[in-house]
Amino acid sequence: MRNRFLSYLLLLSFLISLGKPVQAQAPAGGDEVALLAVEMRSESDLARFEASGLPAYARLQGRQPLDYLLTGADHRDQAALLLVGLSYQVLDADIAGASYYLVTFMPGRSPDQVELSDYGKVLLDDGVQVVLRADPTQAESLVQAGAELRRLTFDPKPLRQAAAPLAIPDSIDPDPLIQSMIDQVDSDTVDDYTG
Secondary structure, X not given: OHXXXXXXXXXXXXXXXXXXXXXXXXXXXXXXXXXXXXXXXXXXXXXXXXXXXXXXXXXXXXXXXXXXXXXXXXXXXXXXXXXXXXXXXXXXXXXXXXXXXEEEEOOOOOHHHOOHHHOOEEEEXXXXXXXXXXXXXXXXXXXXXXXXXXXXXXXXXXXXXXXXOOOOOOOOOOOHHHHHHHHOOOHHHHHHHHO
């Protein structure tokens, strides 16, 4: 009876020890950073996005009067965007190792003349530009077909233009010739002329 009890106890401790590493691991699919298009309908949307701390990879405008930002976000960040009331579309579930391009066409070239899916995966077509996932050789072939490409990089871009510098500087270095003329003016002589 005692041997049976010890066997159960040993088996139970073995099963518990097997479960510990599994519990410590993050759930599968939780760490991937997805490429998102976040809708920007107003300045307040832009302020909420800035408060999220997410990077903006590009700010684009389609044919509709709607701006959108391209950003990268994991599942937690996506939930945070929804909590602050921002709408988004997942363009690609995992950006790791991917190359993305913003595609426009040269004047006189119609996008209908080129089948973009032959050059990569079309992630978004807003009527003005296309977001395309492609490798560099596919991108080069698309350029030869008449498209203009801009590679999307993952470094954060500023969302607002920097404030213009003040028109009047804090300090001025005077022109030496002008300063020497001012130094020759005598206040008593000026009083004589004006008095």
